[in-house]
Each structure stands twice: as C-alpha cells, then as structure tokens.
Amino acid sequence: MARRISERADLLPVLGEIFRDYGFEAASLSVIGERTGLGKGSLYHFFPGGKEEMAKAVLDEIGSWFENEVFRPLREDGDAAAAIEAMLVAVDGYFRSGRRICLVGALALADSRERFAAQIAGYFAAWQDALAGALARSGQADPDGLAEEILALIQGGLVLARARDEAVIFTRLLARLRLRLQPAG
Amino acid sequence: MARRISERADLLPVLGEIFRDYGFEAASLSVIGERTGLGKGSLYHFFPGGKEEMAKAVLDEIGSWFENEVFRPLREDGDAAAAIEAMLVAVDGYFRSGRRICLVGALALADSRERFAAQIAGYFAAWQDALAGALARSGQADPDGLAEEILALIQGGLVLARARDEAVIFTRLLARLRLRLQPAG
DNA sequence: TAAAGACTGAACCGATCGGTACAGAATGGA
DNA sequence: TCCATTCTGTACCGATCGGTTCAGTCTTTA
Numbered sequence: 333m334a335r336r337i338s339e340r341a342d343l344l345p346v347l348g349e350i351f352r353d354y355g356f357e358a359a360s361l362s363v364i365g366e367r368t369g370l371g372k373g374s375l376y377h378f379f380p381g382g383k384e385e386m387a388k389a390v391l392d393e394i395g396s397w398f399e400n401e402v403f404r405p406l407r408e409d410g411d412a413a414a415a416i417e418a419m420l421v422a423v424d425g426y427f428r429s430g431r432r433i434c435l436v437g438a439l440a441l442a443d444s445r446e447r448f449a450a451q452i453a454g455y456f457a458a459w460q461d462a463l464a465g466a467l468a469r470s471g472q473a474d475p476d477g478l479a480e481e482i483l484a485l486i487q488g489g490l491v492l493a494r495a496r497d498e499a500v501i502f503t504r505l506l507a508r509l510r511l512r513l514q515p516a517g
Numbered sequence: 518m519a520r521r522i523s524e525r526a527d528l529l530p531v532l533g534e535i536f537r538d539y540g541f542e543a544a545s546l547s548v549i550g551e552r553t554g555l556g557k558g559s560l561y562h563f564f565p566g567g568k569e570e571m572a573k574a575v576l577d578e579i580g581s582w583f584e585n586e587v588f589r590p591l592r593e594d595g596d597a598a599a600a601i602e603a604m605l606v607a608v609d610g611y612f613r614s615g616r617r618i619c620l621v622g623a624l625a626l627a628d629s630r631e632r633f634a635a636q637i638a639g640y641f642a643a644w645q646d647a648l649a650g651a652l653a654r655s656g657q658a659d660p661d662g663l664a665e666e667i668l669a670l671i672q673g674g675l676v677l678a679r680a681r682d683e684a685v686i687f688t689r690l691l692a693r694l695r696l697r698l699q700p701a702g
Numbered sequence: 703t704a705a706a707g708a709c710t711g712a713a714c715c716g717a718t719c720g721g722t723a724c725a726g727a728a729t730g731g732a
Numbered sequence: 733t734c735c736a737t738t739c740t741g742t743a744c745c746g747a748t749c750g751g752t753t754c755a756g757t758c759t760t761t762a
Contacts, residue, residue, distance in 0.1 A: 339739090354628040358542040361720060371741050372721080378739095382721065438626040440680035441618055443539040453681045477693055480677070481670065484690055488673025492665070495625035496638045505669055508662055524709090546750060556711050557751080563709095567751065 340378040343368055344393045347386050352435050356387055356444040384447060387439075391451040394435060397426075398459065406462035412469035416513065419463070420506055423486060430493035430502025437487045459483060472513075485509060525563040528553055529578045532571050537620050541572055541629040569632060572624075576636040579620060582611075583644065591647035597655035601698065604648070605691055608671060615678035615687025622672045644668060657698075670694060 346368050350359050361383065365371055370378075379385040401422050406415050427434065436455045439448050460479045467475035489505040531553050535544050546557055546568065553560070564570040586607050591600050612619065621640045624633055645664045652660035674690040 355540065355542065355626075357540065358628045360718080362718080373724090373740050373742080376721075433626055437676045437680065440676055441540075441623040441626060443543045445679070449682065456677060456680050477689065480686060481690060481693060484670050484673030484677050484686075485666065486673065487676040488669030488671065491622045491625055491672040491676065492641060492669050494630070495622065495641050497634065501665060501669075504662065505666060508666060545748080547748080558710050558712080558754090561751075 340389075341393075343370075343378060344390055348390045348394065348435060351387060351390060352433055352438070355442055356383070356439060357442070359383070387444075387448065388451065391436065391439075391448055391455075395451065395455055395458075398455065401426075403458050403462040406466040412466040413513075415466050416463070416470065417510075419466075420510065424503070424506055427486075427490060427502065428499075430490065430499035433490050433494055434487060437490065456483060482509065525574075526578075528555075528563060529575055533575045533579065533620060536572060536575060537618055537623070540627055541568070541624060541632075542627070544568065572629075572633065573636065576621065576624075576633055576640075580636065580640055580643075583640065586611075588643050588647040591651040594654075597651040598698075600651050601648070601655065602695075604651075605695065609688070609691055612671075612675060612687065613684075615675065615684035618675050618679055619672060622675065641668060667694065 347364070350364055350367055353359075354363065361372060361375065364375065364383075364386070368375070375386075376382065379389065381388075402419050405418055408415065426432070436452055439445055440452050445452065460476075460483055463482060464475040464479035467478050472478055485505055489502040492505075493499050493502040532549070535549055535552055538544075539548065546560065549560065549568075549571070550556055555563075560571075561567065564574065566573075587604050590603055593600065611617070621637055624630055625637050630637065645661075645668055648667060649660040649664035652663050657663055670690055674687040677690075678684050678687040
C-alpha cells in the first residue's frame with residue numbers, strides 16, 4: 333500500500349463546490365483538475381466512473397451529512413419544536429444564509445437529473461418525512477402539507493436569493509417561517 | 518425582401534422548451550437544429566449572436582408574457598383578491614400544474630446565470646413588486662414579505678415537483694396557499 | 703420575368719470535451 | 733534494501749462543441 337488512506341473523501345467538498353458553481357455538464361474535467369490540483373490520472377484513479385461517479389459520491393456525502401445533522405435529530409424523540417429550530421439553524425448554516433445553493437435542487441432542474449433521480453428524490457423524501465414527523469409531534473395540523481411547504485420555501489428561497497443576488501432574501505424567509513411555527517410549537 | 522415576416526418569433530417557444538429540457542450549456546446547437554428543424558445557417562441568420570442571443574430572446578418573450586398576463590393585471594386597480602387568484606390560475610397553467618419548470622429559476626441556479634443576471638433579477642423583482650401591491654390593496658399585513666414568500670413557494674414547488682417527479686406537489690402547494698390567502702382576502 | 707434580398711444546407715474551423723493508456727514517481731511493508 | 737502497490741503527469745484518442753463561411757435556392761417585389 334501507499335499514500336493516503338482517504339484522500340478521496342477529502343476531494344468531495346471541493347467537487348461539491350465545483351458542481352455548485354458550474355453544474356454537472358459545465359463542470360469540465362479540466363476545471364475539476366485545476367480546482368482539485370489533480371491531473372486526470374489521479375481523478376480517474378479515485379473515480380473510475382468519471383464525472384458521474386464524482387457527482388454521485390458528492391450526493392452521497394451530502395445525503396449522509398443531512399441524515400446525521402438534520403434528518404436523524406428530527407426523528408429522535410424529545411422536544412420536537414427544538415429539533416425543528418435546530419434544523420433551521422443547520423440549514424441556515426449549510427446554505428451560508430442564502431449565499432450557497434442546494435446542489436440537489438440544482439441538479440433536479442438540470443438535464444442530468446435522470447442520472448441522479450434516485451438520490452435526488454430520496455433526499456427530499458427523507459427530509460420531508462423526518463420533518464413531518466417532528467411537526468406532528470409538535471402538534472401542528474397537517475404536518476405533511478406543512479413539511480412540504482417548508483421544503484419548498486427553503487428551495488425557493490435559495491432560487492430567489494441567487495436569482496436576485498440578495499442572500500438576505502433567504503434569511504428573511506427563514507425568519508418569517510419561524511414566526512409561523514411559533515404559536516403551535 | 519423575401520420569405521417570412523416573423524419566423525423568428527415562432528422559434529422562441531421551441532427554443533424555450535429546449536432550454537428547459539437541457540439547460541443552457543447542454544443545449545447544443547445540434548440538438549437545437551434537430552428540434553427546430555433548422556440548420557446552423559438558418560439559426561445564425563435569425564440569431565447572429567448564437568446561443569446566447571437565443572436564450573436572451575426566450576427570456577424576453579417569457580418576461581413579456583408574464584408582464585401582460587400576470588404582472589399588469591396585478592397592478593391594475595380593481596378586485597385585488599381576484600387578481601391574485603387570477604395570477605394563481607395563470608401560474609398553474611403556465612407551469613402545467615408542476616410538470617414544467619421555470620426557465621428563469623433554472624438559469625438562476627446554473628453557471629450561465631451571470632450572462633442573464635439582469636433579465637433574471639428583473640423578472641422576479643417585477644413579479645414581487647406587482648404582487649406586493651395587490652396584496653397590500655387586499656389588506657394583507659406585510660405585503661412585501663408575503664409576496665416574497667409566495668414567489669419562493671412557487672419556485673420551490675417547481676423544484677420539489679421535478680425532484681420527486683410528482684407534479685401534484687405543485688398543485689398541493691398552490692391549494693394550501695389559496696387557503697392561507699382566503700381569510701384576509 | 704429579372705433582380706434583390708431572405709433564407710438554407712453543408713462543409714469546415716480551432717478548441718475543448720470526457721475518457722484512456724501508461725510510464726514512472728512516491729510510498730509503505732517486508 | 734527491495735518489492736508491491738498506490739498514486740500522478742502527460743500524451744493522446746475520437747467525438748463533439750459553438751461558431752463561421754459561402755454558394756446556392758427560394759420568394760417577393762418591381
């Protein structure tokens with residue numbers, strides 16, 4: 333054996349930002365090489381499946397992060413309202429208060445969506461299920477509908493913030509959401 | 518002179534669907550040629566600026582459609598609540614009840630966003646302004662915040678519907694929105 | 703009907719695409 | 733120390749990219 337035990341894992345955050353910046357199609361191997369500092373040889377050593385394997389690995393990592401930091405806490409017993417507030421904090425942090433887009437949502441709108449359809453659908457389904465459970469425990473009426481609405485607000489907020497180049501739009505939407513959740517939470 | 522007076526205008530809807538399906542980068546001139554039935558020579562005759570001019574023309578057409586069918590009715594005096602309801606009907610129709618994505622929103626998330634930044638930002642700003650005015654006239658509190666929220670719901674609903682391949686998500690979100698607007702409208 | 707201008711198809715351009723091949727450098731275990 | 737293995741840089745592949753060029757066809761107007 334030689335060299336690193338897990339340099340591949342270290343690449344995933346960089347790859348994620350590249351796909352966020354360029355999208356899947358426009359993220360060329362040359363720009364990936366530049367920003368990772370790796371030649372094609374190294375990239376294909378770590379990801380024999382090429383760009384598609386890179387994107388899938390990134391989506392897996394994102395899914396794991398949300399599972400650990402967002403979904404599972406929502407599912408745990410305990411103060412449901414506090415768990416939902418923790419979710420909002422985590423989401424605000426992850427999306428850099430509106431300055432960072434959701435790669436999963438962006439891929440869902442792109443033509444490459446079919447390649448990653450299962451991962452994309454699974455991400456949102458898991459999120460909505462976990463959130464609906466917490467909303468139900470916190471006494472909200474129509475938890476499924478409300479969870480769907482909250483996810484749409486978050487995704488739409490990221491679109492609007494990026495479209496108008498005003499990150500504060502995302503923060504404002506989260507603030508309004510907190511107010512709506514307050515009375516019943 | 519010869520030939521058509523406005524074949525170029527007839528191309529715009531087709532080009533719009535192509536950009537929806539593929540995104541800007543992945544919409545190659547060859548696929549544009551296939552689906553329009555035109556060779557590169559014809560395409561560059563109508564759009565000397567190439568793909569970028571095509572996309573800008575499509576965005577202009579979308580902007581005009583929304584201006585006439587959505588924004589202006591919202592601004593007109595009269596029954597504000599009815600105008601808002603008319604907007605929801607128009608939006609549901611335009612986006613095919615969730616089966617069609619918003620090209621403006623999709624471009625906002627893509628790497629080509631800077632090329633169309635002005636048109637993208639202008640589209641959402643005009644929409645939000647017109648909607649906030651109608652909401653104010655209908656007696657809603659915080660019309661600006663609510664308008665922002667409604668736009669986010671629409672955009673996020675399109676993302677979710679596409680991501681989970683369930684158009685009904687979009688319809689459900691619009692239905693919930695109608696309920697929320699009812700009491701004060 | 704003839705000239706003018708709108709329109710078209712095909713060949714072509716250099717650049718870049720994703721991906722492959724492989725020799726050799728770097729590294730750790732024996 | 734030496735070998736097995738991991739890792740890397742470079743050169744290269746065919747295909748396709750967006751864009752250009754232009755001879756020639758079509759249609760309208762005069």
